[in-house]
Amino acid sequence: ATVLNQPIRFRNFFRTLLFAPWAIPAVMTALNFRWIYDDMNGVLNLILVRYFGREEFIYFLSDPAIAMFSVVAVVVWQGTPFYSMNFLAGMQAVPVELYEAADIDGASAIQKFFYVTLPSIRHVIAITVLLSTIWTANEVQFVYLLTNGGPDYATQIFPNLALEIFQGQHLLGRAAAVTLIFFPLFLVAITLLTRKMLEQAEL
DSSP: OTTTTSOOTTHHHHHHHHTHHHHSOHHHHHHHHHHHHOTTTOHHHHHHHHHHOOOSOOOTTTOTTTHHHHHHHHHHHHHHHHHHHHHHHHHHTSOHHHHHHHHHTTOOHHHHIIIIIHHHTHHHHHHHHHHHHHHHHTOOHHHHHHTTTOSTTTTOOHHHHHHHIIIIIOOHHHHHHHHTTTHHHHHHHHHHHHHHHHHHHHO
């Protein structure tokens, strides 16, 4: 977002390109990454073996030690456009006068980022983190399509567990109860964040 906020060439093109992961349907993304992560014929293992001299394949979705990291990487890849565009919109709303004043005071680019940009978009960061946490906690399609909670429940999450309970045992009430486990935590987080933002707005 910081780079795309600068007056670089083809900036609009790169901004449009950034939306690509967000525009691709989640099912298509998951199936593509299943091919990329494939133990024997995946393109990622092919690159590691052919160009980096690795002798053994990495079992990205079959090894309990790294399966969750592999799934999280896919979720982050698809969610990056949302985070970046939110941050970019927040940066563009920062008054130019603040940067001009920082230039007069002799602030470097790093100092302007930490002392002007970040404090000015703290509300955007907080809301983005909260929304991404809620959406990620309720994300089921990537886990379901990539690992279905395996191996050895290493990637099991509550939404996928609820789906298994409903489909396998036909216990709708228990499945619904599982999906509501995080609701009190999210409610508290939303309440605290809203109260904090209102207090700062009144200052």
